[in-house]
Amino acid sequence: MYRIIACDLDETLLNSEHMISAKDIESIRKATALGVKIVLATGRPFNSTYEDLKRLGLYDKEDEYTISFNGGVLTKNRGNHVLYSNAMSFEKASQIYQCGLKYGTCIHVYTLDTVYVYNYFPDERKYIEGRMNIVETFQKDLEFLRNDTIVKMLFVNTDQSILQGYHREMADLLTDLEVSYSSNRYLEFNCSGVDKGAGLRRLAEILNIDIADTIAVGDNINDLPMIKAAGLGIGVSNVNPLMRDECDVVLSSSNDEDPLTEVIERFILK
Numbered sequence: 243m244y245r246i247i248a249c250d251l252d253e254t255l256l257n258s259e260h261m262i263s264a265k266d267i268e269s270i271r272k273a274t275a276l277g278v279k280i281v282l283a284t285g286r287p288f289n290s291t292y293e294d295l296k297r298l299g300l301y302d303k304e305d306e307y308t309i310s311f312n313g314g315v316l317t318k319n320r321g322n323h324v325l326y327s328n329a330m331s332f333e334k335a336s337q338i339y340q341c342g343l344k345y346g347t348c349i350h351v352y353t354l355d356t357v358y359v360y361n362y363f364p365d366e367r368k369y370i371e372g373r374m375n376i377v378e379t380f381q382k383d384l385e386f387l388r389n390d391t392i393v394k395m396l397f398v399n400t401d402q403s404i405l406q407g408y409h410r411e412m413a414d415l416l417t418d419l420e421v422s423y424s425s426n427r428y429l430e431f432n433c434s435g436v437d438k439g440a441g442l443r444r445l446a447e448i449l450n451i452d453i454a455d456t457i458a459v460g461d462n463i464n465d466l467p468m469i470k471a472a473g474l475g476i477g478v479s480n481v482n483p484l485m486r487d488e489c490d491v492v493l494s495s496s497n498d499e500d501p502l503t504e505v506i507e508r509f510i511l512k
Contacts, residue, residue, distance in 0.1 A: 244509060245451050247273065248283040248309065248442050248468055249502060250460040251294065252373065252425055254478055255282070257498045260372045262297055269503040270298055273510050281445065283309040283438045285394070285424055285464055287352060288317045290374035295319060307449075311352060312422065312432050312464055313441030314393040316448075326444060327354065327393065328433045334419070335392040336384045338431055341412055343382065348398035350428075351379075353390045366398055369427070396430040405429040422464040426482075430464060439467030459505055461497065476505060 249255050255262055270280050280298060282291050288310040295301035295308070306319040316326040335351070342349035342360070349360040358379045359366070370376055379386070399405050408429055409421060420432040438458075446453045458465070458472035462482045469475030469489055477489035480496040495501040 243276075244278065244455055244457050244474065246279045246281055246442070246446065246449075246456040247502075247505065247510075248281045248438070248445075248456065248458045248472065250438075250462075250465045251282060251284045251286065251291070253461045253480060253497050254459055254465070255497070255502060256294070262294060263500050263503075265500040266502040267297055269500070269506040273506045274299070276510065278510055279306060279449075281307050281309060281442075283313075283441065283458070283460075283465075283468055285312045285396075285428075285430060286310060286374050287355065287357060287393075288315060288322065289355060290357075307445055309438060309441035309445065309468075311393045312420075312430060312436060313438045313444075313467075314432050314436045315354065316441055316444055324354075325448065327391070328436050329391045329393050330395070330419075330431075330433055332384070332388055332392065334415075335387075335395060337415055338395050338412075339384050341408070341415070342395075342397050345397070345408060347408070350394075350396045350398070351384065351387065351392060352394040352396075353387065353392055358387070365400075394430065394432050396428045398427055399429075400427045402426065422466075424462045424464040426462070437467035438465060439469075439471035442468045442471050457505065457509060459501065474509065 300306045304320045308317045314328050348366050351358040357376050359376050360379050362378045418434050420436050422430045454473035456472045457474045458468040459476045461478050466485050475490045477492045478501045479493050493501050493504050495504045
C-alpha cells in the first residue's frame with residue numbers, strides 16, 4: 243500500500259478559486275484515516291500552506307510533514323519544526339537579483355518567513371492574491387537581506403519564450419543552481435540539489451518508508467523531479483504537455499475536477 247501522497251498545490255490540488263474541493267477534503271481524510279500521509283509539496287513558503295493544512299486537518303499535527311520552497315525546506319507540521327533547509331549564498335542571490343533588475347522583470351525573493359517582491363505589477367498582484375502574503379520592495383539591491391536566509395528566487399513572465407531567453411542568457415551564472423519552471427509564469431532558482439524529488443526522498447528516508455511506496459501528484463516542470471522519484475508519478479489532466487510522457491499516470495481529472503479523489507479512489511481505497 244502507498245504510504246505517502248506528495249501533492250503540489252497550485253494548479254494541482256487547488257482549483258481555479260484557489261481552494262481544495264469539499265470532495266477532495268473528504269477523500270484525503272479517508273486516506274489519512276488509513277495511515278496515508280498527505281504531504282503538500284509546494285514552491286511556496288511553508289507559512290503560505292497554513293490555511294490549506296487547516297482545511298485538511300493537518301495543521302500543527304504530530305507526525306505530518308510539508309515540503310516547501312521546491313524542496314528547499316522540509317518541515318514537521320507540529321510546531322513548524324524545520325527538519326532541513328538549504329539556502330543560497332548572499333552573493334549568488336545578489337547576482338540573480340541584478341539580472342532581474344536588468345531585464346525589468348518582476349522578482350520574488352523567498353526567505354524562510356517572508357516573500358519580497360520587486361516590480362509587483364497588477365497582473366502578478368491579481369495572481370498572488372489569496373495564495374500567500376507578500377512584502378513589496380523597491381530596493382535596487384539585496385543589502386537589506388544580507389543577514390537573512392534566502393531559500394529561493396524567481397522571475398515572472400507569462401511568455402515562456404521570454405523566461406527561456408533569461409535562462410539561456412544567465413546560463414553561466416546558474417551552473418551551480420537548480421532551475422525550473424512553474425505555473426506557466428515563473429522561472430525559479432534554488433540551490434543545487436534542491437528539488438521536490440530530493441525533498442520527497444529525504445522525507446521517505448526520515449520516516450523509513452520505501453520510495454516505492456510513495457505517490458507524487460503535480461502539473462508542471464517543478465513537480466517533475468518528485469513525479470520521477472516517486473513509486474507512482476501522477477499528472478493531473480492539465481499537466482504541462484512537455485512532461486506528460488514522463489508521468490506513470492495522467493488523471494482524467496483536472497485541478498478543477500477533484501483530482502485527489504481520483505488518485506485516492508484508484509490507488510488507495512481499491
